[in-house]
Amino acid sequence: MNWVLAIAPVLLVLLVVLTVLRRRAELSSYAQRHAERVEAQARGSDKARLQHPEIDLSQCIGCGACVRACPEEGVLALMHGQAVIVHGARCVGHGRCAEACPTAAIALTLGDLSERRDLPAMQDDLEAVNVPGLFLAGELSGFALVRTAVTHGTSVAKTVAQRVRQAGRSNGSAPGDVYDLLIVGAGPAGIACSLQAQSDALHYLTIEQSEDIGGTVASYPRRKLVMTQPVDLPLHGRLNRTSYQKEELVELWESLVTLHDLNVRGGVQMLGFTRSDDGVFTVNTSAGEFRAKHLCLALGRRGTPRKLGVEGEQLPKVAYSLLDAESYRDRKILVVGGGDSAIEAAIGLSEQPGNIVTLSYRKHAFFRLKARNERRLQQAVDGQRLNVVYNSEVLGIESGQVRMRVGENGQAREHVLANDEVFVFAGGVPPFALLESGGVSFDPADRPAPPSLANEGRGFLLAQIGLLLSTAAVLSWAMLHYSYYSAPAIARGTLMGHSLLRPAGPVGLSFGILACAMFVFNLSYLIRRSPRFGRILPGSLRNWMNAHVFTGVASLLCVLMHCGFAARNVVGGHALIALIIVVVTGAVGRYFYAFVPRAANGREIDLDEARSRLVSMSSAWDEAGRGFGDEVRREIEGLIHAGRWRPGLFARIGALISGQFRLARTLSRLRSRGRTGDIPANEVGDVIALAKRAYRLSLVVMHYEEVRAILSSWRYFHRWLALLMVLLATIHVVTAVRYADLKWKLWGGAVPEVAP
Ligand SMILES: Cc1cc2nc3c(=O)[nH]c(=O)nc-3n(C[C@H](O)[C@H](O)[C@H](O)COP(=O)(O)OP(=O)(O)OC[C@H]3O[C@@H](n4cnc5c(N)ncnc54)[C@H](O)[C@@H]3O)c2cc1C
Structure with a gap:
């Protein structure tokens, strides 16, 4: 025992030192990410234009799986123990974060659509809200990515096939006259739709304005790697790889068009469409009119390239895409634009021998670039391969030169640049x-309400059910042997059942061993979560998280059974106390995590948004009005001012917890006052709910970073207390094995009694 006593303080000191060092490093990295986030907000690169992750903080456990899963750099980061979006604009919607999240805390959404007028109003099955029979697939719907486009296209053709089957084909029109489905666009969405339509034997036609198929992918620069995720392509099978060269994909699609003899017509542009009362669409194209019962628009969002509108733009040296940088050498080139495509083209061209490349951008800095492009651009500028001219505008293009205006308003001057090519x-x-003229609505009011992420509630349901059952079983067992468990530990030796129930008896010991097994299982969750070793253990992180919560609490139940509900003043007893604290900190941590406010769909609310919500709440109070609303508002404001926070972590935690109790008391008082008054029950409920939201929001607005810091510190305590508990439990087990000859006990041998 002496060596145990000697080593324990050393280990404890080591633990404390490590804890402090680790915590300091963690806090400094949070501060760094916070600064990066503030900068991203200032530059406007914090928000994505199309789909992006939204994080439900009440579900996020801060495991970092999303950060590791994201192939783009800097989109997500961990701050105060939870995931936050830093450079939202870098998100291209891969969705790997959502797949990797063990607690379903991330959803890929288009964000707050209440103000967006660039997204068509659609049903879940991609049918336009106001135009029955018209479907929108692929990037046009607002969701980028090749995989999404393929999934959309396939799903539209399946829906149409089902409707055609239900309606029966012979309802007045011969197949040759009216198509079942007309597909516009032969990008990934249009091709997948055509393949599925062919597979379902639909009478269909696909038109494409370009002579070639492949859509945006076909226009990528030569040998560009397309990052994707496995997806099923109709009539072909699964595309299993996560990256393809652009040429591979386009070749595959071309070969499928030929192999299955798809009805695709290139060089046909849709100019407009109308829907008649009998539900048939008439599509006006550059090759005449076509009629169809269903229309799938897979046009993408690129539309026609935006022109500069300057003199000389029609010259053959002006291009709006770059397929192959290598075919340009010894040229004086001007690239105009500030997005990733412009930067990639300029860098690609600057790497070819003899080129002199100038990049012209109308703003004073680049705002929404991928991290990799930002770095490559800086390298090209530092290496003097590329000249960037900010605050510049092209005024006119001539055969051997380009005229530009350079500089900000007051100091702008004209500059002539020798030039061979303009991109x-x-x-x-x-x-x-085009869509609006056909009746498609872009009005936010027409959009169906988005599904609420917060209502999905898939969190820890399994673990909770398991724990409920285990607790019921333990309680039943304890009630059955109440006379034994309720007796003081010292007096139990003479009671019936002692040999069975005592810590070293068959029942007590079995529970002790089960608790140890659960600890091991519980801790192996940390291995599963680790980016380096995680793959060793099979199963989804979500299931592991469920198991972590379950085994954490169930091990406490087992230990309680093992010690007969009586903690003794020995190492085992201390381990029990530490375990209780660990379980409580885990549960309280969950409560704190749910404290930071989030939008109705579960999305995290940042400080600015929280502030503006608080401001907009005043009108909700005015509506609530009728005296009772005003009274509740006054009470809540008083509560907010009374609960000022003192400096210091523990004082803040205390204020947070006591504030919750005060809030609960005040609300219950107000609720009963509302009920006894002449106010309808639903109005009382609305005002009380408003009061709760206002209180939390005010608190968070006042102490945003502190609340986040408390959450992270809490999680931190939980982790390190767990380590201390494991240490004590290990000492307890080692002592038991060393002094009580556990082997004998296990096999039923007679050995002397020892303290647990
Ligand atoms: C530079 C860049 C890099 C990208 N990298 C990736 C990546 O790595 N991984 C990934 O998954 N996604 C990537 N994407 C996104 C991806 O390319 C698109 O989301 C995808 O191509 C959308 O497919 P779509 O079929 O909806 O539209 P598109 O591919 O845009 O196809 C639309 C088709 O419709 C045709 N069309 C348009 N109007 C008409 C009309 N009036 N009449 C007839 N035809 C018409 C167009 O000519 C075009 O062929 C990238 C996009 C860009 C711009």
């Missing part, structure tokens, strides 16, 4: 007007 990457004019 313009000024984005595209999206086909929204």
